[in-house]
Amino acid sequence: MSELRTNVSLRDLNTLRLQSNAACFMSATSVEDVQLSVHEAKERGLSLIALGGGSNVILGPEIEALIVHMNILGRQLLDESDEHVWVRIGAGENWHESVLWAHQNGYYGLENLALIPGSVGAAPVQNIGAYGVEVEKFISQVNVVNGVSGECGRLSNEECEFGYRDSLFKRESGKHWLITSVDFRLAKQPVCSIEYPDLIKMIGDETLTPAGILNAVISLRRKKLPDPSNEPNVGSFFKNPVVSQEHAKTLKDEHNEMPQFSVQDDRIKLSAAWMIDYLGWRGAQEAGVMVSEQHALVLVNKSASFASELIVLADKISESVSRNFHVQLEIEPQMIALDS
Ligand code: NAP
Numbered sequence: 007m008s009e010l011r012t013n014v015s016l017r018d019l020n021t022l023r024l025q026s027n028a029a030c031f032m033s034a035t036s037v038e039d040v041q042l043s044v045h046e047a048k049e050r051g052l053s054l055i056a057l058g059g060g061s062n063v064i065l066g067p068e069i070e071a072l073i074v075h076m077n078i079l080g081r082q083l084l085d086e087s088d089e090h091v092w093v094r095i096g097a098g099e100n101w102h103e104s105v106l107w108a109h110q111n112g113y114y115g116l117e118n119l120a121l122i123p124g125s126v127g128a129a130p131v132q133n134i135g136a137y138g139v140e141v142e143k144f145i146s147q148v149n150v151v152n153g154v155s156g157e158c159g160r161l162s163n164e165e166c167e168f169g170y171r172d173s174l175f176k177r178e179s180g181k182h183w184l185i186t187s188v189d190f191r192l193a194k195q196p197v198c199s200i201e202y203p204d205l206i207k208m209i210g211d212e213t214l215t216p217a218g219i220l221n222a223v224i225s226l227r228r229k230k231l232p233d234p235s236n237e238p239n240v241g242s243f244f245k246n247p248v249v250s251q252e253h254a255k256t257l258k259d260e261h262n263e264m265p266q267f268s269v270q271d272d273r274i275k276l277s278a279a280w281m282i283d284y285l286g287w288r289g290a291q292e293a294g295v296m297v298s299e300q301h302a303l304v305l306v307n308k309s310a311s312f313a314s315e316l317i318v319l320a321d322k323i324s325e326s327v328s329r330n331f332h333v334q335l336e337i338e339p340q341m342i343a344l345d346s
Contacts, residue, residue: 008032008039010046010072019060019075021123021234025311026065026343030072035079035098037151037158037186043074044156044184054153055342056184058097058125062132062240064313066343076127078186081107090191092146097127097185101134109220113192115144117220118199121227123234123241127185131175132338133168137223138201142168147189153182170269171245171338204230232298238307239298243320244278244335257331278335279303281327292319313344 014031017023030052034040047054053071057063077098084092091113095104101124105116118139128134129141130148145168148161161183167174174180198214200206208222232239249257254266254274261284267275282288283302290297294310297319310316324335 008034008042010043014073016057016060016065016069016073019057020063020065021059021061021238022064022240022307022313022316023238024065024307024313024316026067026069026313028069028071028073031075032072033075033077035077037078040074040076040078040151040184040186041156041158043072044151044153047072047153054184056127056153058128059100059123061123061234062128062339064240064316064337064339064341064344066341067312069343071343074184076125076185078127080187084189086194089194091194092189092191094149094187094189095126096187097125099126100124101126101129105220108190108192109216112194113190114195114197114216115139115192116141116190117216118205118223120220120223126188130166130168130173130185130188131340132171133173135171136227137199137205139199140168140170142166142173144190144192145188146191148183148185149187149189150183150185153184158186159183170248170275176340230301232300232304232306237298239304240339242278242303242338243305244282244303244324245338246275246278247333247335248273248275249333250274253332276331276333278327281331281333282323285323285326285330287323287326290319292322295319297323313341317344 011031014028016026016028032043055071055073057073057075078096079098080096082094084094102121104126105120108116118137122134130145134141145163148166150159196216198219204226205222208226212218257264265277265280269275279302287297288302289299293315294308295316296306296308298304298306327333327335
């Protein structure tokens with residue numbers, strides 16, 4: 007049974023290493039612990055906020071809430087057919103280790119998502135995606151506790167309302183759900199998805215296998231992205247903006263080399279990293295925060311203590327992109343206990 011603690015520092019529980027204090031804190035290793043945290047929050051009149059690997063959050067300095075740290079572990083095979091397996095993975099399991107576990111067991115599909123930092127419970131929240139694959143494709147069900155009533159529930163894939171780096175769990179209507187485990191439907195036969203130029207180049211003439219994709223994604227990410235354990239960061243800081251065809255055409259007329267990708271509803275996705283790089287931000291530093299030399303979409307905390315210092319540079323980048331490309335960048339990680 008987990009203990010409730012007060013005035014707890016979250017600095018070591020967020021990969022940006024920002025200073026943040028939680029009024030109350032519990033670590034949950036079971037569904038019952040999560041239910042207990044709901045009860046405790048209600049007793050104290052506090053809101054309840056779930057924290058996973060802390061790799062996709064920007065924490066405010068003082069969090070007047072009960073933080074429940076999701077540490078539910080376990081990976082189990084639930085069912086199988088000739089073609090698929092259904093597995094359940096605890097919200098507190100590390101995402102990358104779970105990708106490796108699935109692959110090593112011959113459960114295929116998640117290879118493109120290797121090395122994404124964070125926990126399994128966080129994966130559905132922002133519908134993590136990389137190299138043309140989004141996790142929604144493999145999620146059969148998300149198991150939850152209602153953060154208001156404490157009741158257990160399950161949400162089907164459709165009920166999760168997945169979108170581009172988005173889901174019900176990010177919206178007001180879904181914020182009360184606390185994810186305890188995720189059920190995946192994975193393939194028994196190798197599935198290989200390569201669409202992205204970097205991945206195609208890396209695989210080269212090799213025969214296409216899930217192991218080849220896994221290794222290629224791991225080496226690409228290691229080469230292109232700063233490791234949060236050495237350089238505090240939350241991966242992509244901004245989402246790739248999606249604009250109308252007219253807007254995209256105007257931009258293409260001005261910048262012929264600008265990468266553009268068609269997405270659903272005839273809209274066009276732009277590369278936030280390309281625009282930030284084009285405007286010369288790579289390597290820029292301000293108030294202890296730096297635009298990574300390795301990847302222009304990543305902000306690295308060099309010496310900042312608080313989220314406000316990070317936001318100064320993020321705002322300047324957004325303003326410059328807006329001024330030059332008439333595109334509004336949206337911050338990808340979740341802001342907790344911050345005004346904007
Ligand atoms: P890249 O290959 O240099 O491409 C730049 C951007 O163009 C990517 O963000 C990607 O969008 C988009 N893109 C490239 N090829 C595409 C295609 N064939 N169809 C549609 N969109 C395409 O990307 P990168 O920066 O090295 O990143 C590679 C992958 O890792 C991307 O999927 C990216 O999202 C992912 N990533 C995730 C994080 C994170 O923290 N969550 C950080 C860095 C990179 P998408 O982002 O929509 O895929």
